[in-house]
Amino acid sequence: MTTKDAVKTSILSKRWRSTWTSNQYMSFSLPLGSILKSFITFVDSVLLRCTAIKAKRFLYDGPCFALIQSSLDRWLQFAIKHGVEEVSVNLRYLRYKDFLLPRILFCCTTLVNLRVSQCCFRVFGTVNWCSLKTLRIDYANLNNDGMMRVLGGSPVLEFLELKSCVGVKHIMVESKSFRELVIDSHVFRGRASMLKISAPHLLRLRLLGNSRGGEFRLDEVSSLIEAELNFNMKIALNKVKARANLVKGLLKKLHHVTKLVMGSWCLQVLLLMEARDMSLPSLECRHLILLGTAGHEGAPEAIVKILESTQLLEKLFLQTTCTPNSAIELNAESVGHRVIAGEEFWNLVRWRIYQCLMHLKHVEIVDCGANLLAWEPVLSLLKFLLQNALWLDKIVINSTNSKSSQAFEPSPRLEVARILLSQSKCSPSAKVILRYPFQGCPSV
Template sequence: MPPGGGVGGGAGAVLDRGDWRAQLPPEARERIVNKILEYLLRHHPVSNREGLQELNKIALRFEGTFYAAATSQSDYIWKISLKIWTMETKSQSTRPYALPSNPAGNSCEDSAGKGKILNTPPSMASINNGLCHQKRARLPPSNQNENQNPVDYISQLPNDIIAHIFSFLTTKDAVKTSVLSKQWRSTWTSNQYMSFSLPPGSSWNPKSFIAFVDSVLLRCTAIQVKRFLFDAPYLAFMQSSLDTWLQFAIMHDVEEVSITPHYWHYNIYALPQILFLCTTLVSLCVSQCCFSVFSAVNWCSLKILRIEYAELNDEGMVRVFSGSPVLEFLELKSCQGVKHIMVESKSFRELVIDSHEFRPGQGLMLKIWAPRLLKLRLLGNSQGGDFSLDEVSSLIEAELNFNMEICALDKVKARADLVKGLLKRLHHVMKLVMGSWCLQALSLMGARDMFLPSLECRHLILLSTAGHKRVPEAIAKILESTRLLEKLFIQMTCTPNSAIGLKAERAGCRVFAGEEFWNLVKWRIYQCLMHLRHVEIVDGGASLLAWEPVLSLLKFLLQNALWLDKIVINSTNSKSSQAFEPSPQLEVGRILLSHPKCSPSAKVILRYPFQGCPSV
């Protein structure tokens, strides 16, 4: 590997980024502790319960030390494996194996980026002394002579397990595993999962990076490459190198390809023609790449396609759809140039349009024709154009969570008509998600356009801005149309205007507006009240003042819904409540509990994430 850690230098170039501890399931840590305990019992057998408990404490402290010190999930697993191997061979005084070098003769740095070889961790005795200074029971000595007959348990792992471990690692980390055991010195060369990633902003040497990738591919002995991932900076002179790497993956029957170049000076990577003729490709994700060079498409196995920040055209998309007969999922994010999406495939199931770019001269209307489509999601900021659903008769789930600027009065009615037209084409869906912008557009409809088309929706999700004054009007129009509604979900998004704190002195004089409004529209939504059973509210930390519109709705439903089973209030607020001022969620729960209810079985449930806060 080249100096600087290979794929960009430093131990930060890992695949699993973000809060990896929150993503690690508790049962995974339990399995690792059990493995450590098995090792201790194998070398320190005990015959009583007290000895077993002492070994369990040591295993927990052993795992906890590396869990707290690790920088990623792969680093956590790698350090524990290295430590167990070191103790297994009893060779603290022996120099560990050096990492394999590339053709240039450079050796890999350690995980801290400070040396050429990995330093041997301390022994088990030193770890135990550092973790706990209290007196422990003496453990019985091992019956095995491990110094004469060391056993390499890591080398005994099945090849399938090793391949599964490699699937979670970057190629850089997979090369590092060569120090774990004698067998693993060259095991990484058969790795079927190639991941060359580097976080944006990291220091790197382009020539060293290219040499590292070339060295890895030259040593590769895998018959098939299941995954090829490139997520690193890209310069113009790297075009031929990236083409060669892709060709290598394609010649090895690659199934998953992900290309995310980080551009410097706005270089555009043109996808090679050979990629469009890859018959083994199952999943493809490309970002900031050029599609203008392809002439034919043969993706007979492709099921998942994601395209981000690309210039497309209708002719090219027709070739993509005709050459992808088993395509199931398509996502277009921040793409432009597409005016028609026409898919006749029976396998096509889900379409996501995120932040579509409408530009003059390229069409201000995106038309969707997909008779077999089951799920449609319109997301993000889509300025300057409209959506048209020509044929979506098979849809069972739809999400309208996009937004468009409304700055001129003459566009208010046009935006409201857009949402109303989309709902007309989605009248048959069973699950409907509506974003804050669509709700606001409906609330601006005049009396002449008040009534919406009848919807067959059973599950309705509303993403509302907390404190918006016209939220009740929009919700009333939706409830009036969803006469068979059974489950209502409202997520309140907290904004700076709606997060105004309530003074402590106002705690005793709260006035909730909106009850008169709901009594006036009761005759319009009475059919919805005949079927509604479940209501759930998710609060992102709104104040009690911002809760007023939604609270008035909850009180109305509690008093008029005949078969209401429960009202659930979920709080996601990260701020703990003050002792002198009860949280808004608790206050809302108390108000609802004391309010009359129509259904005898109706329950009010408050879920609060902090310890010590009672649940209602």
């Protein structure tokens, strides 16, 4: 609970009258429209009466108007002096973009988890975060020198997330503890801007969100086992080569990962590459997740492009429902490529994905809608896999996330399952499983 609610427990009984003062978890939230002076007085009073020797957590969620800035700095210093382990500062309605985190924060040796949003992340001295494991920075101006000091001063850091940050051009982490990196909606600065990533012990990498006019480059990521390329890069439509080189360069560095997630923008680039006979590097991926695919014209060709390069693939996951922002923008006609529909298409490309069909065991489709017509592109693919995948164990049609308006209309899914069950199977053990939340009973 918030600290305000914790203070309210003092009215429950005489024994509870002062219990809240020993609370090690401090959480303060200031909604828009609240009286700032009253809020500051309340927080000051809480900290003044605090009897806890150690502060486990300090959370502040609210605006950072001029009246709040000096107080927030004082509150953070209180938490740091009490050996705080978790700090979260989420600034909203920010008028002043230069709120500086107190220097004492960068020498907080007890800090384990830190999240800051819209804070000025200037680092002028030594960083000593010897206990820090999780670091999230949102909407911040960074620089390479400051970032290097932060990463160098965090020897046991395991997780780093940068969301909508600008200024940093190189992330280099040599620590063996570093396990996961998330770059979300990176803001590139300058026309020829680039974000280089070098982390030899990194296990999971996620490139997400909307970016504009830059490039991701992977230098040393030899330990990666999982990678997600679910970003949208704003590159001019006529710069096909730039798009292709970006995706091809990333896949070349990710050739050894066992689990790969690709979003709709990268699949769009694959479609462009397919139309121009541009090759992809060979991938060792065994688990492939394609987000926002089969419902779009031309998407089967993008799927073939990636399947052709994943010859050891064992598990394929397709999400066929797309949000407006993630839909594939280009169809095959827009890149001068003729569309061949349905089963005819898959039979023509069978020789290209033959090696993939030798290992594929598990296919899962996330529901593409209640309309049976919407299933046509997916159905032709599933029928083809049933007839050609030698060791296929199961095809799962997952409708458990269907919208409430479709919740009790299972007939299209049942019809799809019926059609698939009537098909001849290359693998005698292949099963078709429909997971659907029928009213009154679990998914089946």
